[in-house]
Amino acid sequence: MSEKNFIENDFCITFSTVNGSGSATANTTIMRALFKMGIPVSGKNIFPSNIQGLPTWFSLRLSKDGYLARVEKDDIVVSMNPATLSKEIEYITNGGVLLVPDDYAVHDIRPDIIVYPMPIKKLIKDAEVAPGLRDYISNMVYVGILSQLLGIDLDLVYKALDFHFKGKLKAIDQNFNVVKSAFEWAQHNIEKRDPYTVKKMNGTDGCIMSDGNAAAALGSIYGGVQFSAWYPITPATSLAESLIEYLPEFRIDPDTGKDTYAVVQSEDELAAIGMAIGAGWGGLRSMTSTSGPGLSLMSEYIGLAYYAEVPVVIWDVQRVGPSTGMPTRTAQGDLTMVNFISHGDKNMIILIPGSINECFEFGWRAFDIAERLQTPVIVLSDLDFGMNQWMTKKFIYPDQPMDRGKVLWEVDLEKMLKKHSGEWGRYRDIDGDGIPYRTLPGNMHPKSGYFTRGTSHTEDAGYTEDPVIWETLFARIAKKFETAKKYLPNAIADYKQNAEIGIISSGSADPAVVEARDLLAKQGVKTNYLRIRSIPFNDEVGDFIFKHKRLVVIELNRDGQLHQLLTLSFPDAAAKMKKSAHMDGLPLTARWVEKQILENEENS
Amino acid sequence: MTTQVAPSASLNLNKVGLSRNDYKGAPSTLCQGCGHNGIAAQIVAACFEMNLVPEKVVKFSGIGCSSKSPTYFLGRSFSFNGLHGRMPSLALGGMFADRTLKGFGVSGDGDTASIGIGQFKHLVRRNLPMVYIVENNGVYGLTKGQFSATAERGLMLKKQGTNPYLPVDIAMEALISNATYVARSFAGDPKQVKELLKAAIAHNGIAVLDIISPCVTFHNHENSFHSYSFGKQHEEPLHEISFVPARDEITVDDFEEGTTREVELHDGSHVILKKLEKEYDPRDRWQALRMLEEAQVNNWLITGLIYVSPETPSMFDIYNIPETPLNRTPDSKLRPSRESLDALNDKMF
Structure with a gap:
């Protein structure tokens, strides 16, 4: 094949495996190695709602022009699952490549496809891998063969494994040895007949790799999150788990050795939102993270937080609904539900990040907006952002100080009382922007306490069923959402x-x-x-x-x-x-x- | 019994310089004679006598008649009236804002034993330090007289006929969820209610008080378990309970040797339990469960401190939360530095 017919840094590889087989390690290793070669990459994990044994696919796109979207056709398929082979062949582009273990029966294959059989069993046997690890490590064979076929730098494969196994030498070496022997096998045994190739470039300068859930969690940490309550649900789980992973690094007070945060795994989403709203009311930067079904359960409490004017941040990492839908697939299907969530009239603040970097940015910004406006803020991410690894610009430090909103501590309340002839009311619109002032529990001023309720209340937080008071206060709340526009990220x-x-x-x-x-x-x-x-x-x-x-x-x-x-x-x-x-x-x-x-x- | 209490500057003021009036709330809008009003009065008395500063108290409730009652005590305190059955989660989040606050959750049998039973048991399991009062009347009052899950089998109500189910026992539910303080009382026994409340306030953990609180409007039949007449005639206290605050000297002169049992709480205060008919040790969980089982089978209204475990770590201990209120943490301790983000970016792949 002549040089000019090569397709360089611009194709898509799909890895077909069964889930629970350890293929994710192999796939991300290749992706990371390519990223370190400076080639823009994007990976999509298409996986079943299952722990072990069902088909799963990972599509890895290389794009010298920096495009990160999914593509419909595969140029190269690495098939490690005979059950889905015939389907995958259909998706291979004209003149594409199929890598397949040499013991698979490959019949009636399209003549335009270039097939490379891989001696997986033999190479694993030669590598003397412990029997329990064979299945996992056999995926490293295709890492090695692909590296040789495409020209992936082995040092960078090593770097990727080092990162994945957090420097644990035994695991790194065990995997890398297989990669290397497969690479060498390919060198001597495969005659390259396909046009696909990779070459170092500088398309990833200033970029990092992250998934959206980790970015959201880190953004929340740079927003000063103090409380998170959550319940496990795909695809939102890793957001809370990232908080649990990263918070100890940043938020143990060096003076006291105490934690300045709490992450509580609740009994369900009904409780997660209750806890988050309780903490938000108490003056903590408070959040929960869930997906559509969880959000449905949270609906009633969100209505209370809206009407009682409690700040709280809610991440909805969307998946396919309605009902249980497709729990491991992506969608933008919760938008209207979120906009109209909970019974009665209301307004909702919705933030929609459009990149991994924005997942980070909206992570911190959401707290500022929620506390400024004293209302729930729902951030709509989705499985595609949340659970896939993306290349993204480095996270950017918040460009403004934390906005804690209109909070009155003892001294502030005293000043307020002096200015307003000894009176203040939790729900009075003093500044004319629709946003009232709030005090927080623990405020020792004898006039600070007030009664918070989801039932109708006066400007001074007393119970009422007066029609005029209801309508006036309710109109004032609506006004907040006009004010809101200047605090929200522009289109x-x-x-x-x-x-x-x-x-x-x-x-x-x-x-x-x-x-x-x-x-x-x-x-x-x-x-x-x-x-x-x-x-x-x-x-x-x-x-x-x-x-x-x-x-x-x-x-x-x-x-x-x-x-x-x-x-x-x-x-x-x-x-x-x-x-x-x-x-x-x-x-x-x-x-x-x-x-x-x-x-x-x-x-x- | 006598305890030596330091004389206040004025008889009408407590040690923090407040009068009983400072602990009152708005006038009650519940029915005349409702057990809940009596309980609210004892909360006022207990907080006054415990010298709590109202600003250091925070109240939570769910939905129902009982859940309205936080309006009727401690009007200066912060309060949050949440959703049906979901006071526990709200309280949990709220209490993390400032662990130095004393929390009161007021719920009912509808709120806690039905929709809220999951949240109730999980709050108990986590041992969040707060007083959890269930004003238990066996009936839905605010919707005008339906059976609740604590109503006894065979109970007849005007609109509903006969209750076919065995009741949920709130004290037992608390105990099997590893509650660290479980008591049952009767709104018609205000002295006991108050002493149990005071000990509950001193307890470093969840303190569940299942208080039988008759509904005079919808459920006060002569022989029903949750009525005044039944309670007055059949209440059987496990012991006579007195609370002695920390630093107060206990003088046991009035007690005959071997007639009392003392339990020291986490803050150094004591509960003195004067023996009545039977020996009862509230630190024995197995005995407590057996007692509750017997009481349920025989329809006995047994009251008193059923179980206490003073030294079990609280949720705040488990979470390594500082004594200084989290909601007063300065921003500088909340947002990590610019340099830390540079380092983080470098560490990401």
Whole structure:
């Protein structure tokens, strides 16, 4: 094969294995080694709701142009699961590669596919691996063979293993020896017939690798989280577990040796939210993390926190619903539920991070917003962000001091009383921005205490059923959500010269939209793009909609939930906004987005 | 019995310079004669006598008649009236804000023994230091007279007919969830309620008080377990209980040798239990369970300190929480430094 026919740093490898077989270690090792070679990579774990024995896939995309979205076709398939082999072959691109253990029966394979059999059993036997570890370590054979075939630097494979096994030499060596012998075997026994190759580049400068849940947890730590209550649920579990992992490093008071935080695994989500709201009311930076089913359970308490004006941060790492749905697959299907959560009229603050870095940023920012506005803040992440490893810009230190909102301690309350002829009320709108002042338990001023309730109350926190008082106070709460807009992250608009089409999207749909816009531009179809980052929508959203005659709202759900909310907020624009929603549990692809835009152009 | 109490500057003021009025709340809106009002009065008395500063007390409740009652005591204290059956979780989060506060949770049998039984038992299991009062009347009062889970089998109510189920025993539920303080009392026995409350306040852990508190409107039949008349006629105390605060000298002159049992609580205070008919050691969990079983089988209303384990670590001990209130932690101790993030970024792959 001549040099110019090589496909360099721009293809997709899918690893097909059974879960519980240790393949995740092998797959992330390859991904990390490629990342260290400076090649932009993204990995998608497609896994079953099961612990051991069912098919699982890991798609690893290399993109010299830095695209991180999922792609629909595989260039290379490493098949370690005979049960799914025939299906995977269908997805291999024309002229693609199949690596398969040499004892698999491979019949009637498409003639265009290049097959490399791998002597897994023999190499593992030669490596003298302990019988109990054979299954796990056999995955290292394909790490070695692929490294040789593609040109992955073995030193970087070693580095990746070192990181994974946290420097434990025995484990590193055991795995690396297999990688090395497989590499050497391939050197002597495989004649390369495929075009795929990797080469060092500098596409990952200033980047790190993280999953969104770890980023959210770390962001929360830089936001000064003091209390987290949670209940295990895929795909949110690793967010709380990351808090548990990292908090001891940062938040044991060196003066006292005591913990300045508490993470409580509750008995269920009903309790998790109750605890988080109790702590938020008590003046702690308080959070919970869950997924759709958990959020459904939390609904009633969130309504109380809204009406009683208690700050709390709730992370919803979305998965496919309704009901148990597809617990291990990704979706943007909770948006309308979150917007209207709990009974009665209300407003919800929703933050939607669109990258791993924003998971970190919204981790700390969410506390500032919740305490400033004294209301629940729901952050909508999803499984794709939460559980997959992504390359992302290094985490950025908060650019503003912590905003603890309108809290009155003893001295502040005394001043307030002097200024207002001896009176204050927990729910009075003194500043005219709809946000009242609050005192916290433990405040020793005899006038600090007040009664918090989800039942109707006066400005001074007394019980009432007076219709006028109800309506006045309830209108004042609504006003907070006008004030809110200046505290929320703006939508980000990107305009191209003479573009007429407006794309609106949010969250993890972003990578597919970004890539699709480039694909479209190559065909002369110019687009503008608005990525929504918070609700209530700020003015940028209205401006963007106003400026376009044709808009397409791209999202990963069935009903077009973002489209629904935009239609409610901008009813005059309903006719020109096209719903483009799709949800099969997999992240969106650029090809799909491209097709949506082109179809919309044809039809308009 | 006598205890030597330091004389106050004024007879009407306690050691923290407050009068009984400083512990009162808004006038009750519950029914005349409701057992809950009597309990609220004893909470006022206990807090006054224990010299608690109202600002150092925080109240929690769920939903139901009982859960309304925090309005009727300690009006200066912070209070949070949460959701049905979900006071325990709310209280847990709230108490972490400042561990130096004394917590009171007030719940009912509907709130605790039905929707809230899970949260109740888990709060107990975690040993969060607070007083957990169940005002137990066997009936849903606020919805006008339905059976609760603590109603006895065979009870007849106007709209519901006859209750076919055996009751949930709150004290037993607490005990088998490893509660560190379990008591049962009767709203018609205010002295005992008060002494049990004082010991509960001093206890470093969860203190569950199952107080039979008759509902005069919907459930006060002559012979039903939760009525005044039944309680007055059938209450059988395990012992006569007195609470002696820490640093007060115990003078046992009035007690005959071998007639009392003392339990020292975590803060150095004591519970003095004067023996009545039978020997009873509240530190013996097995004996406590057997007593509760017998009482349930025979429909006996046995009251007193059922079980106490003063030295079991509290949830705050387990969580290594500082004595200084978490909610007063300065921002500088909450947000890690810029340098630490640089180091973290370098450490990430």
